[in-house]
Amino acid sequence: MNNRRSFMKKSAALGLGAFGINSLFNELHAADFQNAERFWDPGSETNDDYWATIQEAYTASKSDVIILNNGGVSPSPLVVQEALEKYNRQAAQGPSYYMWRIMDKGREPLRQRLAAMGGCDPEEIAINRNATEALNTVIFGLPLQKGDEVIGMKYDYPNMMNAWRQRQLRDGIVYKQLSFDFPIENDAQIVKAYEDAITPQTKIIHVTHVVNWVGQIMPVKKISQMAHKKGIEVIVDGAHSFGLIDFKISDLECDYFGTSLHKFLSAPVGSGMMWVKKDKIAKIWPLVCNHEPTSADIRKFETLGTRSFCIEQAIGEAINFQEGIGTKRKQERIHYLKKYWAEKAQQIPGVKIHTSLKPEYSCAIAGVSVDGLKPGELDSKFFNDFKIHTTPVSYEGVHCVRVTPHVYTKISDLDKLVGALEKISKKA
DSSP states (O other): OHHHHHHHHHHHHHHHGGGSTTOHHIIIIIHHHHHHGGGOOTTOSOOHHHHHHHHHTOGGGGOSSEEOBTTTOOOOOHHHHHHHHHHHHHHHTOHHHIIIIIGGGGHHHHHHHHHHHHTSOGGGEEEESOHHHHHHHHHHHSOOOTTOEEEEETTSOHHHHHHHHHHHHHHOOEEEEEOOOSOOOOHHHHHHHHHHHOOTTEEEEEEESBOTTTOOBOOHHHHHHHHHHTTOEEEEEOTTTTTTSOOOGGGGTOSEEEEETTSTTOOOSSOEEEEEOGGGGGGSOOSSOOSSTTOSOGGGGGOOOSOOHHHHHHHHHHHHHHHHHOHHHHHHHHHHHHHHHHHHHTTSTTEEEOSOOSTTTOSSOEEEEETTOOHHHHHHHHHHHHOEEOEEEEETTEEEEEEBOOTTOOHHHHHHHHHHHHHHHHHO
């Protein structure tokens, strides 16, 4: 009986506990993070003793494989893994009770915390499963008519390009795509390209905040300001920026924003978020049916049916972990890691870096190639010969291997990457 009472008490705490003093982050990591602060030197670029504590909090830092495809999906720190496991155990005792009557009460506090992190109104935040779901909701929900124009680019994410193509087939909208020769270290050049493509029929500009192919950071705010002067709305794909770059959604001055939380926030796989400017909510049709589809309530976008409330609630511990570091500090560290290996790599004969190394134009992602090797061949050599996991890119004139470190990535791992490039380039 005592064990039963203890289990019930613990279960109740789990339902709402991510943002309380009994959070798993406080239990597992808070003291270590606090102790690590004594190693922090604001004047140092490396602070390796501090980051060693952060690395230790990720089980992935001990993997036999060096994971450098964090732009695809990032591993979760131990605290998020533990939270998800405990929520799953709780739900397994009776999903219809623990999920719908206990965990479901945690959505509103989670909405509040995501909004605080995003610098926006909680009534503008919907919690879903990934950036594709978030942005497809907007793309298919907009009341566009035949002949209305949408401007995107060839380097947007494939699922978003396909969504616009589907609207073009279904509704007769005009979908126009720009092409860029990245890297570009000139915001005005990018903004002008979008502006020059505008016609009286243009209704939407779709912008990818951080281009997944090569890591280019797009001047979203400047594009939004230009577009709004012409009465055009802006949709932003923030899959690779939220949880990595130190910004607030309101800073972007856009109208719609979608992101995946399982990338740089390191939340569980299958977690995402959508932001819709409050005065735009009512006109967007939900992607999945709702009893009040024209409502101005952001929650109309969350009627997804039965899904994993466990994943949803474990997002809270990812936020705790993020705030334990600080987004600005995290951004600077990951950019340092990218710059560390890329500056060394570009000195190797036959090796080319396809991404700007300036922090205003890129952060985590960089593309690399070796003369004489196709991206798939280089990717295979990384893994087969050195147990380094990356991802090859061969698309629209971009031919490279994408390398993306995270806060758990060790300098020694990046030294191994550079060493691998030296050996591979000599044999190519």
